[in-house]
Amino acid sequence: MTGPAEVPVVAIDGPGGSGKGTIARAVARALGWHMLDSGALYRLVGLAATRQGVALDDGGTLAGVAHGLDVVFDPLGGEEGRTLLAGVDVTAELRNETAGRAASLVAAVPAVRAALVGRQRAFRRLPGLVADGRDMGSVIFPDARLKVFLTASVEERALRRYKQLKQKGIDVNLPALSKDMAERDRRDAERAVAPLRPSPDARILDSTGLGIAAVVVQVLDWADEAYPGLARREGPEA
Numbered sequence: 001m002t003g004p005a006e007v008p009v010v011a012i013d014g015p016g017g018s019g020k021g022t023i024a025r026a027v028a029r030a031l032g033w034h035m036l037d038s039g040a041l042y043r044l045v046g047l048a049a050t051r052q053g054v055a056l057d058d059g060g061t062l063a064g065v066a067h068g069l070d071v072v073f074d075p076l077g078g079e080e081g082r083t084l085l086a087g088v089d090v091t092a093e094l095r096n097e098t099a100g101r102a103a104s105l106v107a108a109v110p111a112v113r114a115a116l117v118g119r120q121r122a123f124r125r126l127p128g129l130v131a132d133g134r135d136m137g138s139v140i141f142p143d144a145r146l147k148v149f150l151t152a153s154v155e156e157r158a159l160r161r162y163k164q165l166k167q168k169g170i171d172v173n174l175p176a177l178s179k180d181m182a183e184r185d186r187r188d189a190e191r192a193v194a195p196l197r198p199s200p201d202a203r204i205l206d207s208t209g210l211g212i213a214a215v216v217v218q219v220l221d222w223a224d225e226a227y228p229g230l231a232r233r234e235g236p237e238a
Contacts, residue, residue: 008033008128008227010219011137014150015185015196016100017157019207019215023150024132025081026216031130031223035073036123038133038140039103040083041116043094044069046102056102059111066115073123096170097180104184107134108191128227135194137202146226148219149198152208154182 010027014020021037028035045066046056054061072084083091093099106112120140123129131140137147152160158178165172188196198204203222207215 007124007126009124009141009144009146010128010130010223010226011141011144011147012130012132012150012219013134013136013138013148013196013198013202014132015134015157015181015188016104017161017181018150018152019160019212020132020150022212023215023219024130026212027219027223028130030216030220031128033128033130034123034125035081036120036129036131036133036136037073037081037083038116038120038131038136040073040094041066041069041071041119042103042107042112043099044071044083044085044090045112045116046106047090047094047099049106050102056105057109059109062106062109063111063115066112066119069119092168095164095168097165097172097177101180101184104187108187108193110193113193134188134196137199138197139194142199146219146222147199147202148222149202149204150215151204151206154178154185156208157181 010031010033012020012024012027021039024035024037027033045062048065048069049056049062052065054065056062070086074082074084081091082089083094117140120131123131124141133140137144137149155178158174158181161181162172162174162177185196205215205218
């Protein structure tokens with residue numbers, strides 16, 4: 001029987017707006033592996049807490065919310081994949097900036113991060129897992145053979161997010177978005193628990209000026225090096 005540690009993992013970390021979610025979904029599709037969008041877990045906690053009137057610094061209550069999440073990530077569910085919470089598609093609701101700010105706040109709460117460690121590691125199943133977030137390679141899957149730290153300039157990341165939100169009909173201000181993103185970067189880098197930083201053995205990939213296809217090809221090339229002979233071109237097992 002194959003143990004969790006023998007299941008291959010590609011860990012993709014990076015700041016908000018770096019495109020790691022888009023890249024992770026494309027890589028998961030290409031390999032036929034499962035996917036973990038760890039940022040969505042924190043967004044889900046923030047969303048659920050806000051709905052329940054729970055303060056975003058109430059560690060004990062937030063940990064309970066985190067433990068109760070029933071979530072499935074489907075990389076094949078449309079262009080952006082789908083996030084299902086208790087069987088309900090909440091993908092669109094999780095992608096607005098309010099959810100992003102809430103996620104950054106609850107992610108700084110040690111009790112929440114502790115509550116989600118086991119939940120995240122449980123996504124590691126055959127044939128393999130592509131995990132994106134901010135501490136996938138440094139904390140959650142430190143034994144992953146491929147750790148990618150995907151980044152880009154704040155200006156480019158803000159512009160990407162601006163275009164993405166505009167295409168969805170969401171009114172957003174670019175300067176405000178850029179300022180908010182820079183503040184989130186600072187908060188994520190300075191938090192006491194699992195601060196945002198690349199693992200010593202991570203491959204740094206600056207996507208500034210690069211298209212999605214070029215970034216995906218690079219990550220797949222690295223995956224082939226890390227896990228020779230394991231790549232599959234079919235959907236993940238149920």
